[in-house]
Amino acid sequence: VLAIWHQLTKAEIPELAKCSVLMRDRSRVEDTIGAMQRAGAGRLQVISDFDMTLTRFAHNGKRVPTTHNILGHRLLIDEDCSKKIRELLNTYYPIEIDAGRTAEDKLPLMVEWWTQVHELLIQQRIRKDLLAQAVKESSAMLREGYKVFFDRLTEQQVPLLIFSAGVGDVLEEVIRQNNVFHPNVHIISNYMDFDQTGVLRAFKGQLIHTFNKREGALSHASGLRVLQGRPNVLLLGDSLGDLTMADGVSEHQNILTIGFLNDQMDERKELYVKSFDVVLVKDETMEVPNAILKCIT
Ligand code: TMP
Numbered sequence: 001v002l003a004i005w006h007q008l009t010k011a012e013i014p015e016l017a018k019c020s021v022l023m024r025d026r027s028r029v030e031d032t033i034g035a036m037q038r039a040g041a042g043r044l045q046v047i048s049d050f051d052m053t054l055t056r057f058a059h060n061g062k063r064v065p066t067t068h069n070i071l072g073h074r075l076l077i078d079e080d081c082s083k084k085i086r087e088l089l090n091t092y093y094p095i096e097i098d099a100g101r102t103a104e105d106k107l108p109l110m111v112e113w114w115t116q117v118h119e120l121l122i123q124q125r126i127r128k129d130l131l132a133q134a135v136k137e138s139s140a141m142l143r144e145g146y147k148v149f150f151d152r153l154t155e156q157q158v159p160l161l162i163f164s165a166g167v168g169d170v171l172e173e174v175i176r177q178n179n180v181f182h183p184n185v186h187i188i189s190n191y192m193d194f195d196q197t198g199v200l201r202a203f204k205g206q207l208i209h210t211f212n213k214r215e216g217a218l219s220h221a222s223g224l225r226v227l228q229g230r231p232n233v234l235l236l237g238d239s240l241g242d243l244t245m246a247d248g249v250s251e252h253q254n255i256l257t258i259g260f261l262n263d264q265m266d267e268r269k270e271l272y273v274k275s276f277d278v279v280l281v282k283d284e285t286m287e288v289p290n291a292i293l294k295c296i297t
């Protein structure tokens with residue numbers, strides 16, 4: 001009887017057997033997916049990070065730009081500023097992903113990084129009307145299988161909350177140009193504040209960086225009406241800070257977390273397996289999230 005019960009409750013997903021998939025507790029993952037499946041699409045919400053989670057980490061051996069890096073386009077900022085932003089990236093990104101430092105340790109340094117970059121961008125008086133062209137000419141790229149992911153969530157009327165420490169205006173343009181900015185997509189991010197002539201003068205609201213997403217979740221996400229009554233959460237991220245994106249979900253029942261391990265694999269594997277339910281090692285596709293979604297909805 002127990003064996004039959006198991007078959008009934010466990011989700012069978014062949015994609016989870018790929019060698020790039022690591023799980024601390026496979027049985028728990030299957031049980032959670034099974035529970036989410038029984039509850040159905042009407043009880044589900046998806047919360048995802050953007051840069052290096054919905055977008056690719058690299059393509060043909062070259063890094064794919066993040067929303068901040070797309071702003072490095074010569075149309076928007078001068079060469080000197082672009083160089084400074086790259087130098088900041090080279091200084092702070094290794095800190096962001098350093099497995100040997102705690103999130104508390106990193107937090108003030110991330111504030112430093114984001115604040116300096118935002119100040120540089122503001123000094124450049126970026127023009128709103130050039131953003132679309134900069135995105136078009138960039139090598140921004142969503143993960144393979146992104147269309148299936150976005151389209152399925154729309155068909156099933158499952159809200160997708162994109163929670164990004166990147167730049168909201170750029171993020172929107174990337175998904176718009178890929179034809180997946182559907183009505184079920186909601187975004188929490190750093191948005192630019194333009195003056196009447198369309199020139200960047202500030203960033204709106206509280207700064208979001210990689211390690212304060214919990215605050216954003218509590219102050220913004222928890223208030224989103226479309227997410228209410230959906231206690232099951234599929235969470236996607238590439239940073240340990242992304243794990244707090246669901247902290248605003250009240251009365252959650254089942255949360256399944258998927259972590260893309262893009263970089264520093266050997267150093268971070270253990271930590272990622274401990275922290276995320278499913279870890280995808282050097283996987284540039286949405287194959288596994290799509291298979292899980294297909295099973296749930
Ligand atoms: P995310 O929350 O959508 O992943 O966006 C945050 C990422 O942006 C984070 O991993 C670091 C990256 N980033 C840059 O690439 N360049 C920058 O100048 C800054 C401030 C962040």
Ligand code: MG
Nearest residue numbers: 049051052238
């Ligand atoms: Mg990210």
